[in-house]
Amino acid sequence: MNVLEFNFTKEEFIFECCKNINLSTNTIADDIYYSFISFITPSFSINNNIQEIKHKYNNNYYDKFLSLQDYIDKNSLTLHYNNFTIYSAKEEIINVDELKLPSFIKQQPVDYGYDVIKYIKVKKANLKTKNKIDIEILGLIFDKKILSEIFNSLTKFNEEILLPSHSGVWEWRQTFYNKITGETYFCNCFKKAIEKSKKDSQLSNTHQHIEKALENNSFKESICHICTNKNSDLMYCSKMYGSEVKVRYGAYIKKLEIEKEITERDAENEIRVIKNIAKIGERWINETLLFNYIDMIFPEYNVIREASPQWLDRQRLDIFIPELNLAVEYQGAQHFKAVPLFGGVEGLKKAQERDKIKKLRCKQNKVTLIYFTYKENLSENLIMKKLKHFLEKQ
Structure with missing residues (x-):
């Protein structure tokens, strides 16, 4: 042996x-x-x-x-x-x-x-x-x-650090817990929706954190992903049943539905406005929306905007995720044709030369460079398709 x-x-x-x-x-x-x-x-x-x-x-x-x-x-x-x-x-x-x-x-x-x-x-x-x-x-x-x-x-620990409970699919009553003691809370912004839904809130087959928070009527101010402006890594439902926003923020969408008595679409659009990404069906018009969406779908990584790694000298990457060796560039018309606002023909030559250098240096440093261009119909489906390989690593 x-x-x-x-x-x-x-x-x-x-x-x-x-x-x-x-x-x-x-x-x-x-x-x-x-x-x-x-x-x-x-x-x-x-x-x-x-x-x-x-x-x-x-x-x-x-x-x-x-x-x-x-x-x-x-x-x-x-x-x-x-x-x-x-x-x-x-x-x-x-x-x-x-x-x-x-x-x-x-x-x-x-x-x-x-x-x-x-x-x-x-x-x-x-x-x-x-x-x-x-x-x-x-x-x-x-x-x-x-x-x-x-x-x-454990002689000392920070009681203020709360982690999000993962309570299972289709469960909207999002709780947060102290990872040592197990003390559990709802965010205060859930109070109205919880009150409205109490008659339908059964404790059978319910996650123990929700049971505890309901029994103790435990709420804390500004602890959820929306109130703290943090990205969510929750999974409210399978990607088969909704957008990436619904998958990660479904609990908050459902909360708004109940609280404001509005449709799921309207509730999701409210969350999209808060996260500064395009509403359902809206055209994506700038790289800010692209950055915010990529930042949202990679909550476990440091997503950097206008990054300038040392190996790129004075050039910048529109979006860079160092842990994944992933760079994303949004290329407007000035990268493909002469645009007076960007220096005309000479500006085009300089832009394309910079693009070649950037592409080469990314390759030399084993960084995958993915492009989105003004010619494409920029959408969630396109982003998810191009970044599929990296999303599977999460």
């Missing part, structure tokens, strides 16, 4: 968890995951032949967006399908049949039937210059005891 072992103490792990929880606005599940992988490195491995370890984990599908206290009340937090890749020198053959972790972290097996039970899945590959092993931990369990020790070790 070939055992891959990582050795770290409970005290080290708790310290790392407390540091991440206090410093970040991530969810508790993410904080604990990032704390865990900080020890899944060559320096904490018993095997000296490991050169490098890379991690890949998309927690969005499994994160329940609950507080530390919520997980304690449920007796555990489980992280599913944790992937990492081990690299070793070409001449060093590493085989893995079993993963050994400190005893305070449990592994959850998967029963495949026919007496086949696995804790990890392993896939090997021989590359030209090194060996690679992909390992998937099928389940990690952090039980009530270790979670309680983390909770009791």
Whole structure:
């Protein structure tokens, strides 16, 4: 049996968890995951032949967006399908049949039937210059005891940091919660709609954060995405059933429908005006609307307008997302034909020369450059189509 072992103490792990929880606005599940992988490195491995370890984990599908206290009340937090890749020198053959972790972290097996039970899945590959092993931990369990020790070790935390609950599709009663204590609130701007809908608000099959906020009649001033002017990463419904605005801001659209007794279309247009993007069916007329829309659909990234990275010298990118190596340019008529306002023929030559340099430097720095032009019918569908590959990375 070939055992891959990582050795770290409970005290080290708790310290790392407390540091991440206090410093970040991530969810508790993410904080604990990032704390865990900080020890899944060559320096904490018993095997000296490991050169490098890379991690890949998309927690969005499994994160329940609950507080530390919520997980304690449920007796555990489980992280599913944790992937990492081990690299070793070409001449060093590493085989893995079993993963050994400190005893305070449990592994959850998967029963495949026919007496086949696995804790990890392993896939090997021989590359030209090194060996690679992909390992998937099928389940990690952090039980009530270790979670309680983390909770009791948090000597201070910011009670004002509230995270949005992810309450499920078609649920408009948006709540926000303290990720440590689980204290839960509606934004004050929801009060009228909540009052109007109380006779229809059933607690059965309702997310526990909504139950708690309704039972305690808990409201806080200016905590929602609209009141704080923050971009939403919520998913109110599938993209099959509405625009990108409805997917991310459906709760706020429904709230306006109920509060003002208006149609869904009118409510969505009010949200679009607030977000400074084109109304439904309106023509997109400038790059400001383009920027605001792209900023909205990439809420997890830093979307920069008029960016000037060092490698571009004095030139600028209309829109730049560094984490994705993505640049977006809106090209008006002056990039294609002589326009007196922009210097006529000479202005056109200079613009096209600058465009060539910009395109080349983006390529040299592995930045994807996507163009939108005045010739195109700029619309949400066109934006989503051109940026589809990058949206899938979220």
